[in-house]
Amino acid sequence: MTTITLVQGDITRQSADAIVNAANSSLLGGGGVDGAIHRRGGPAILADCRRLRAGHHGKGLPTGQAVATTAGELDARWVIHTVGPRYSQEEDRSESLASCYRQSLRVADELGARTVAFPAVSAGIYGWPLEDAARIAVETVRATDTAVEEVRFVLFDERAYEAFAQWVG
Known part of the structure; x- marks a missing residue:
């Protein structure tokens, strides 16, 4: 059984087997969480x-x-890089967002990671409404068969923390 915990803070300051990066498709760094992980993690x-x-x-x-x-x-x-979808009012991309969490947990299982720290994928510059992003993240993690013992959602501010707390509580 995977334990889900919430932390308000900076994902680059977390101690975990794997930290998930909300990457852009280039994998070469960017803004938001992606830029912060590349800056703090260094050139490797x-x-x-x-x-x-x-x-x-x-x-x-x-x-x-x-x-x-x-x-x-x-x-x-490890850093597990996943590319979230941009939010669209015209097209339901919920399955793509859920896939980010499932695929990240699959990679974590392949690596043998037991603790994984996730950001709120797609809820920043990709524009996904925070409450919906939280629902998809928590429901997907709960429904995914994984050997990961702890999934930690690391939320940057109180608003994000509260959005996830509604689904974890």
């Missing part, structure tokens, strides 16, 4: 991402998929 993460781009992920990582790299200077063994 970017070097691993470049190796992935030179190999199987030459065109980038598709939305809803996940892949792991070293965690560099972060207090973790």
Whole structure:
């Protein structure tokens, strides 16, 4: 049984086996959580991402998929990069968002990770409404068969924390 915990704070300051990065498809860094993870984790993460781009992920990582790299200077063994969908009022992309969580947990299982820290994927610059992003995240983690013992949602501010607390409580 996976325990779900909530923390308000900076995901780059977490100690976990794996930290999930809300990456962009290029895998080469960006803004928000992605930029923060690359900055705090140092050049080893970017070097691993470049190796992935030179190999199987030459065109980038598709939305809803996940892949792991070293965690560099972060207090973790791995960073699991996942590409969330941009929110759209015209098209239901909920399955793509749920896939980010399922695929990240699949990668965590392959690595043997027991603790995984997640941000609120797609709820930042990708515009997903926070309450809906929280519902999809928590419901998907609860429904996913995984050996991960603790999933920790690391929420940047009180508003995000409260949105997730509605579903975890």
